Amino acid sequence: MLNKKNIISICFSAIFLVLQSCAVKKFIPEGERLYTGAKVEIEADSVIANKQSLAAVLEQALRPKPNKKFLGMRPGLHFYYKMQQEKPGFINRFFYKKIGEEPVYQSDVEPYEVEDILRNRMENRGFFYSEVSSEFKEQEKEAAAIYTVKAPTPYTIASYQLDSLPQPINSQIEQSVSETKLTKGMRFDLSNMKLERERIDRDLKQNGYFNFNPGFLIFEADTNQYDRKRFDLFLRLKKNVPQKAIVPYKISKINVYANYDVQDSTVTDITEFNGRYYVNSAAHFKPKYLDPFITLEAGKLYSPEDSRNTARRLSTIGAYKFVNIQYKEKDSLLTDSLGVLEANIFLSPLNKRALRAQLQAVTKSNNFAGPGLALTYSNRNIFKGGETLNTTASVGYEVQVGSGSNSGNTSVDLGLKQELIFPRVIFPIKINTDFFKYSIPKTKASLSVDYLSRTKLYALLSGTAQFGYLWQANKFVSHEIIPISVNYTKPSNTTPEFEAILDENPFLKRSFDQQFISGLNYSFTYNEMIDASKTNQIFVNTTLDVAGNSVSLFGKDNDTGTKEFLGLEYAQYAKIDLDFRYHFKFGKDQLIAARLFGGYGYAYGNSEIVPYVKQYYSGGPYSVRAFRIRSLGPGTYNNEANPNSNYFDQTGNIRLEANIEYRFPLFSFFKGAIFADAGNIWNSIANPTYGGKDKFTSNFINELGMGAGVGLRVDVQGFVLRFDFAAPFHDPSLMEGKRFNFNVKETVFNFGIGYPF
CATH class of the missing domain: 3.10.20.310 (membrane protein fhac)
Known part of the structure; x- marks a missing residue:
């Protein structure tokens, strides 16, 4: 079983092996030089538009590709050479199988063939009669190639017109050509002409031309009318195009x-x-x-x-x-x-009935660990309208391991949930589905009951009923609105220890009092990360949660000065979250991921404080990873000064977080990460129990918990096991002047499933 010590050992072993891979020069045979790559230098007779784009095209044509490098080293080549030894050993054989590659030497390069390819690429982009030369830049054990391309003045478009074609396709192509991006003065470029044919083909297909394809179109260039490298461009149909291809x-x-x-x-x-x-x-x-x-x-x-x-x-x-x-x-x-x-x-x-089982081994940052099992029974198309009825039963058992007074605490979680999904809008008034061009909204109704028992603390019985709609507006935008959401929570079996904590913290006690929540939820999501081809990807999710407004119309005063509905004191609040993420992809499987999160909850009317289950906490594997879950904040509060404090009372109604992470491939399905996190929670109204240290002020920047660390991820076809090690370098719970300290001794191990953001 992997533990913190074993994982650290594996990480350091991998780092050691990678560092060893820099010593490959001693293995290069006598008379050979390791080929380290090539670059292209362009010498032009005139100004070249989009010169960087042209250089990129030429560099893609360079052959062969040199051996791969990682942080200036060549691990694949290192393990190749190790395999040539008489007894390479198990580790070398393992890594060679995963990332090993044969060396590429200077003698493997055929510069004359590459020169021909470069000349062809230049001609395809209008630079006819280009000259290409090459030379090697040699060192003791390495060699790089330099290709010099002398680019003459390119040929440019003087006019672009359509030859006469038979009807009805002539009119359709004529209309499409009128919207062309091929304009006078543009450089001759075969790739642009290919794009133009494909664009016209798409226009024709959209207008009924079922059997047409772009290969039926051909471009012809006429330079006879001009002396200065200009040409007329003509578009026509090839000969013997089938009749059925030119009719809609x-x-x-x-x-x-x-x-x-x-x-x-x-x-x-x-x-x-x-x-x-x-x-x-x-x-x-x-x-x-x-x-x-x-x-x-x-x-x-x-x-x-x-x-x-x-x-x-x-x-x-x-x-x-x-x-x-x-x-x-x-x-x-x-x-x-x-x-x-x-x-x-x-x-x-699909099969009408299905049974799915999920077995989990849970490890949490508050040292709770244990197994969990969930069984989901699905009955599809239950009313012959595409409906799906899901019934899920779950059970979980966790025990708090490690040292300390809380060691040995257990937690039992039992749940039962029924969910009915209709692939259409269920509404009293008929809604015209023609409005929903991309997809038809789904209606979701659910009813769930959960029982949570924590030893030495309390038991919690909660029931939730929801009715709402899910709608995908387009490829990137989705909405979820739940106009009916009712939640009732009842604590029971509270221990004297837990009652003592509530007595010492009136705000926490008040947050447990209001057990009935009835409101509306709305979520908007814009997600570009589903498009893996995009270099810059943005994800935005905002959630609005409003409770208590509708039931307040029917509320009645009670003896405590608040109102009740059906004999239950209800909560009244508004809460909004904003989650912004940005991914920048570069190199091969390398990524910069950044995230900003802000949340605010406001209690009003029948509530003095946001209910406990709706409050924020900070720290943990999906938050500020240098701090254990729920251990950060609120504000500059230090829970070590309160012996009765526990993780669950470190909550607030304001949360701010920022994260940045560099992700990179290691070998096979192993990936690495270097990251930094910052964040905290606060209360807008100071809790006397915290001595005012929890109140949000303009000085919040100096109260952020900050940490940095490294991570190892096992990514197998999108299923990710994540191991993160992070240490704090700014702890707001310490006295001013002592908060900045990169304390490696306080390194926190986080285990998670999936990427944090």
Whole structure:
């Protein structure tokens, strides 16, 4: 079993092996030099637009690629040489299998072949008759290549026009060419012409040209009219293009196979609904519920966008494992101006019932550790409308390990939750689904009961009921609104120790008093991180939580000066969170990740303080990692001065955090990280128990807890096990003047699943 000591040992062993990999020069054979790469120098007769882009294209063409480097070293090459020894050893064999690579020497470079490739790249970008030369820059055991490219004045576009084409495609391409990005004065560039053909092809496809492809278009350049490296550019169709490629197609009929089985294609019934034909649907999925997800329409021209939208919307239902849309051409109905398609939508359903088990081994930063088990039973398409009923039962047991007075404390957590998801809007007033172009909102209703028992403290029984909607507006934006959210929490079996803590902290006691929470939640998410190709990625999530306003209309005064609803004292507050993340990707699998978080809770009306379950805490594996969970703050409070204090009373209604992390590959599925965190929590109204140290002021910058550390991650196809080691270098609980101290002896080990941000 991995523990803190074992993991540290592994990390240092890996670092030692990497450092050893710098000594590869002694293994290079006599008469050889290690090839360290090449660079391209461009000498131009005129100013080159986008010169950096041109240089990048030329550098990509350089061959061969040198051996990989990491922090100035070549570990892959090191383990290759170690494998050549008579007894390489287990460790060398293991690392060679994972990252080893054969050496690339100067003798492996063919400079004349590379020169030909560079000349070709230059000609493709309008620099005809370029001259390329090469030389080696040699050292004792290493050699680098330098390629010098002499670029003449490039050829530029004088005009761009379309040759006459047959109708109806001539009008369509003419319209597309009118929106071209190929303009007068642009440099000759084959890649731009390829992009232009693909753009025109997309326009044609969107307007029904089902059988067209960009390879049917050809560009011709005419330089005969000019003396100064200019040319006329003509676009035309290639010869012998099939007739069916130059006419648009319309959809004549739509067949929806709602319960498709490739091994049994027997047709038992066909139902027509809204101009579409539903095959074998009546007993499986009601057509009136399935129909709104389909954007294809009979009588309209073929559109790949409508096809993609339909496939995506059907996939979001949650009842189908495969969505396959095929088009069948009706050749007998083809004319010189129009073709006909029949659309067939094949939907392969998931198993109606499924059972999923999750077994967890939990390790928390407050030294609680133990197993957890969750069983989820899913019943899909329960009302023949794509609905999913999930029933989850969970049990967890944790024990607090380590030294100290709290060692041996246990925690038992039991939960039961039922969740019913409708792939449509359930609302008293009918809502037109045409408004939702990207996806149809889902309606979610849930009911859950949880029981938590902590030895020497208390037991907590809570019930939650929610009803709301989830909606994805486009690829990046999603909304979740829960207009009905009711939570009731009842503490029981409180121990004298816990009662003593509450008596000493009136704010904490008051936060446990209001056990009934009824309100509204709204969450907005903008997520660019789903697009792995983007260099700069942004994630923004903001959440609004408002409680108590609706029930306050029916509240009645009680003896304590507050109001009750149905005999329960209710909470009234507003809370808003903002989570901003930024990822910058560079190199190969290297990433700078940054995060800013701000949260504020405001109690009003029937509440003096935000309920305990809605308050913030700081520290832990997903927060400021140099401090244990719930151990940071509030403000400059030091819990060591209070012997009765425990982690659960270090909460506040204001939270600010900032994190930055550099992530880089090590070898195979092992990745490393260097990070720094800062943050804290405060109270907007001082808690007398903390002596005013918890109040938020303009001096908050000097009250941030700060730490830095290193991490090791095991990333297997997106499943991440994370081991982080962090030490504080600014502890706000210490006296001023002693807060800045990088205390390695206080290193905190954090274990987590997934990346922190």
